[in-house]
Amino acid sequence: MPKTIMTVDDSASVRQMVAYTLREAGYDVVEACDGVDALAKIDSATYNLVITDLNMPRMDGITLIKELRIKPKIRFTPILMLTTESQSEKKMEGKSAGATGWIVKPFKPEQLVTVVKKVIG
Amino acid sequence: MIDSLQQAFIEETKELLAELEITLLAVEDAPTDSELIAKLFRALHTIKGSSSMFGFDDIALFTHDIETAYDLIRNGKLGVTKHIIDLTLLARDEISNMLVNTGSHTNINEENTKKIIESFREIVSGYNKTEKKQTKDAVELQSSSNNKSSEKHHHFHIRFIPGKDLFLTGTNPLMLIDELREMGSMVLSAHFDKTPDFIMLNPEECYCYWNIFLKTTKTLDDLQDVFIFVADNSELTFENISNEIPKDFEIDFTKLQNIISQNAQNNTNDFRSILKEYFSVQKQEMQSEINAPKKQAQASNGHSEADSVSSIRVSSEKLDELVNLVGELVTIQATLSQVAISNNNNDMISISEEVERITWSLRDSALNIRMLPIGSTFSKFKRLVRDLSNELGKEVELSTDGAATELDKTVIEKLNDPLIHIIRNSIDHGVEAPEERIRVGKSSMGKVHLSASQSGGNVLIKIIDDGAGLNKEAIREKAIKSGIISETTEMNDTELYSLIFAPGFSTAKKVTSVSGRGVGMDVVRRAIEGLRGSVQVSSELGKGTVITLKLPLTLAIIDGLLVKIESDHYVLPLSSIEECIELSEEDIKKAHGRHIVNIRGKIIPYISLREIFSIKTNRPKIEQVVIAKINNHQVGFVVDQVFGQHQTVLKSLGKYYKNVEGISGATILGDGTVALILDINKLTENEEIIENNF
Amino acid sequence: MSNSVLNETKQYLTFKLSDEVFGVDVAQVREILDYIKITKVPQTPDFMCGVINLRGSVVPVVDMNLKFGMNLTERTVNTCIVVVEVKLGDETAVLGALVDSVQEVFEIEPQNIEPAPRIGTKLNTEFIKGMGKREEKFIILLDIDKVFSSEELEIVQSSGNFKSNEINSAK
Structure with missing residues (x-):
């Protein structure tokens, strides 16, 4: 069974790009447009990985990560954050919220797949 | 698929640019509104982030410095000035340019972009001395992966002791080890000597650690990259031990792994001494290397679609296609009504009325989508x-x-x-x-x-x-x-x-x-x-x-007035029509053959469509004049017969008839014949030109 | 005329204009309609018969007899509209050709096609792909992309035999 990944991003094009790239790489992908949407959809499937943007309206990525880590089902699920912010503060903030790692935007599709493989194989 | 993604990107970026502009102008009035500034930052952030992914590297590069400036503004380190807004507006236009002129840079003024970037850098560097470092950081991921590592082999001893809370961030340490394995040949030893007794064991904590020997062409940076997510809370040591290995020494990894595995109790020190012993004792005997099994991405096509979304983006062509189809449905429905009535079958009439009702709702919804x-x-x-x-x-x-x-x-x-x-x-x-x-x-x-x-x-x-x-x-x-x-x-x-x-x-x-x-x-x-x-x-x-x-409200379907000249039907746009009057042979005589009629004391000129269209058959005894208002003047159009209002679905006459003057399109009537839609403005204009030449 | 076009065996639909038989590549024929009412578009040349409703699309119809300088096509039970697809640059246009009658579809080998004579056909040689031989008779194989090229029908915009002339001169 293919692994299922949720991608959370308010930019439809980035989200679709991520989804398309991952589907091409053989993953199942569920899209969510922000933190609130992601939380609403998180119970609908068993996810092997969550990839979330940080800057989003309604609920930002850091809050989403914190919310997800409370859920028993998601507790040990890897979460990657997409960030253009290269400052380590943001990364550390994400890490302490419970993120597994980060992908620095902009990235190329191959880079995304590489990082995802690193995390879930 | 990639093309349509790219199209979606372009569309989205255009919208973002429009939003950027509006927000900028709003910020000008309220320079301290943090919500607006956050919005600006988000827009720039998204543009930069997505453009590089879709191959618009120039936009990404260009936007980077602007984003940096807005990051400072967002964090209150920099105030919004008119200068910044002016610059950003210019930058917005420049991005818009780049978006349109993909690939070719013919229309892009590089001087201009350079100037804008430099101005932003000045702004930023004025407040932030570490600006250069950030730029470097942002491209870090790209450059490191682009670095061509030398073909020279390195031998590393890596010790990886994960933090106890490793699992709580969802990290699977075996994935990291697998990644290392793909970089070359390795032997590995997992150590469990730190695992407590069962009673004390917390299954959510990580007690295991690893010693790894890796032969690879990759650099130390590449190895550190593997552990980038866990580096902060793990104990990691990398040691290049290439010089401990005799020259031209072929390592038998299978054998070495066996030796290591047999010493189940070994800790780090043991690991190191086993390696040393192996290198000094072993002579080159065997050659085969273990090739790390390469994982292949499963290619599967059965993707689950994304869950329901509140709005979807469709191309406008698809919408136009829908409206076209609805137009055809409207036409065919008219035929159905006609047939039902002429057959005088009550069942059929009631069905056709039902279809009519649904068709109208469908028409309204379809047109509404385009609103x-x-x-x-x-x-x-x-x-x-x-x-x-x-x-x-x-x-x-x-x-x-x-x-x-x-x-x-x-x-x-x-x-x-x-x-x-x-x-x-x-x-x-x-x-x-x-x-x-x-x-x-x-x-x-x-x-x-x-x-x-x-x-x-x-x-x-x-x-x-x-x-x-x-x-x-x-x-x-x-x-x-x-x-x-x-x-x-x-x-x-x-x-x-x-x-x-x-x-x-x-x-x-x-x-x-x-x-x-x-x-x-x-x-x-x-x-x-x-x-x-x-x-x-x-x-x-x-x-x-x-x-x-x-x-x-719409151009696809208009209210028309259906008229007839000889055996042909025509449609006039109802919006300009004021009234219809009769024109008898006597009226024509009274006017001495001049094309004017007297309506309630007002002289109104008319155009005989029969004459303009060179319809040579005899005119009926009583004709109809349709009075329309054109440029605030009343003009009459003479036809044989007026039928009344008609829901007109506009059809193009196509390439071959595109320049016919006075006809703006065609529509299909209930009986399947084609009626032409008259461009009464143009007809009037042409007639004026002709008459003024007399 | 490029010979490569004629190097493979192709099927042609034949139709009659007056007494002559013409052929068009069946690949370009979409369908054949019985004569239906054609709505004349005013101020256009006579060979442009007007437009018909082809399942919801408005399609122009050309009188082939008039187009080739013969007499107006008379309406009989055999009168047909051959609906063809024509390449106009990058686009494909659908167009009806009004003909006296449709004959048959037949296959013709390349060796039975001869190049068009330079004179004697009374037609613009541009329009002719070749002369197909069939049972001692010649069939004029038409290049309908050329016959219906937009320049050929451009006259629709500039001439026309009535008022539009005056309008143009008045300008």
Whole structure:
């Protein structure tokens, strides 16, 4: 069974790009447009990985990560954050919220797949 | 698929750029509004992030420095200035350029982009000395992966002791080890000596650690990259032990792994000594290397679709296709009704009525999908007004209302240029210079107001300014001078004002770069009429001018008046029709063969379609004159028979008939025959030209 | 005329104009309609018969007899409209050809096609792909992309035999 990944991003094009790239790489992908949407959809499937943007309206990525880590089902699920912010503060903030790692935007599709493989194989 | 993704990206970025502009202008009024600034940052952030992914590296690079500046602003380290807003507006235009000119850089002024980037860098460096480091950081991921590692082999001893809370961030350490394995050949030893007794064991914590020997062509940086996510809370050591290994020594990894695995108890020190022993004792005997099993991405096509979303993005072609199909349905439904009635079958009639009801709802919904709020167009004009008033040295404030009024997408698109032209005119000719305004007792700030509202099947758009107003005498003089009217022509105010839309008319005393571009207001009128709309002007000297555009809600289906000449049917746009009267042979005699009729004491000229269309058969004893209002003049069109209102689905006549004058399209009637839709404006214009040549 | 076009065996649909037989590549024929009412578009040349409703699309119809300088096509029970697809640059246009009658579809080998004579056909040689031989008779194989090229029908915009002339001269 293919692994299922949720991608959370308010930019439809980035989200679709991520989804398309991952589907091409053989993953199942569920899209969510922000933190609130992601939380609403998180119970609908068993996810092997969550990839979330940080800057989003309604609920930002850091809050989403914190919310997800409370859920028993998601507790040990890897979460990657997409960030253009290269400052380590943001990364550390994400890490302490419970993120597994980060992908620095902009990235190329191959880079995304590489990082995802690193995390879930 | 990639193409459509890229298309989606371009569309989205265009929207973001539009939003950026609106937000920028809003920030100018409220420079401390943190929500607006956050919005600006988000837009730039998204543009930068996505553009590189879709191959628009130039945009990504360009946006980077701007984003950096806005990050500072967002964090309160930098204040918004007019300079920054001006620069960002310029940058916005530049990005828009880059987006359109993908691939070819012909239209992109590199000097310009450079200047903008440098200005932003200056702004940033003024506040942040570490700016350079950040730039480097941002491209870190890319550069490290692009680095071609030398072909030289390195031998590393890696010790990886994960933090206890490793699992809590969802990390699987085996994945990291697998990743290392793919970088070359390795032997590995897992150690469990730190695992507590079962009673004390917390299954959520990680007690295991690893010692790894790796032969690879990768550099230390590459190895550290593997552990980048866990480096902060793990104990990691990398040691290059290449010099401990004899030259030309072929390592038998299988054998080495066996030796290591047999010493199950070994800890780090043991691991190291086993390696040392192996290298000193072993001679080159075997050659085979273990190739790390390469994982292959499973190729599967059965993707689960994303869960339901609240809105979806469809290309406008698909929408047009839908509207076309609905148009055909409307046509076929008319046929069905006709057949049902002529067969006089009650069951069938009731079914056909049901189909009619559903068809109309479907038609309304389909057309409704194409409706867009006009606000998106309005907001563009804020920028226009800002630029223009700067250029002309005037102070103008633009206000709008009714931005939520909806219009067909195609109408909105075609409305853009005429509106720009009218606003230009209002600012250039209407609104006075600040000194002049103060002199006549007005506030120095001029006002231009855009309003939209729906009235029946039409949308009214008003462009109101509080400027000098139209000077009737000047218009009259000018019109006589340009030969548009004669000295004796009597005109009411509405007629007089509408002269400003006549070709070749301009009352402006001096030609400015703004309105002296060689296109007059006649272009505006033609464009609006092309949309089956009309333009009206009212004005009061010294108080201001109101220009009202009346536009149909949609272009795909219009209300028409169905008429017949000989055996052919024609449709006239109902919106311009005022009434129908009869024309008998006697009436024609009374007028001495001149093409005029007398309606309630008013003389109205008419055009005989029979004559224009060269239909040579005899005219019926009593003809019908359809009176229409064109440019505020009444004109009659003579036909054989008038049937009445008809829901007309517009069809193009296609390439072969594209330039036929006086016919704007065709429609299909209930009985399947084709009826032509008349362009009565054009017909009138042509007739005027012919008659004026007599 | 490029010979490569004629190097493979192709099927042609034949139709009659007056007494002559013409052929068009079946690949370009979409369907054949019985004569239906054609709506004349005013101020256009006579050979442009007008438009018909082809399942919801408005399709122009050309009188082939008039187009080739013969007499107006007379309406009989055999009168047909051959609906063809024509390449106009990058686009494909659908067009109806009004003909006296449709004959048959037959296959013709390349060796049985001869190049068009330079004179004697009374037609613009541009329009002719070749002369197909069939049972001692010649069939004129038409290149309908050329016959219906937009320049050929452009006259629709500039001439026309009535008022439009006056309009143009008046300008």
